[in-house]
Amino acid sequence: MISGLNHYNLRSEAKMMEILKSFYIEILGLELGVRPAFQSNGYWLNVGDKDILHLSETKKNDNNPANIKNTFDHMAFTAQNKNKYIKILEKKEIKFHLRVVPEIGTEQIFFKDPAGNGIELIFCKT
Secondary structure (H helix, E strand, O other), X not given: OOOOXXXXXXXXXXXXXXXXXXXXXXXXXXXXXXXXXXXXOEEEEEEOOEEEEEEEEOOOOOOOOOOOOOOOOEEEEEOOOHHHHHHHHHHOOOOEEEEEEOOOOEEEEEEEOOOOOEEEEEEEOO
């Protein structure tokens, strides 16, 4: 039985991995966590004490077929202080769009990281 989402992993070349690390720390406020000494290079990024985003370097033998469309659309984070994020995104000139979903009492901000992965920030109206 599944009891929750543990983490997600983004795999890229070393240069992009460093760019993604900076992006998720500077823009979203994730914190650099402790990562076991695996043979591959990478980072674990945390919210509090929990690692939620793993960044890892592309393996030498990785060969992703160019003819297969990616099925990943976005990762959603529950967040607070919508205006803070809007200011950060505007200051960094990151394109985003807002959506209000009154049926479930949320506001959402959608944007992309430097590798093109979708990010959604969800703000609950309570």
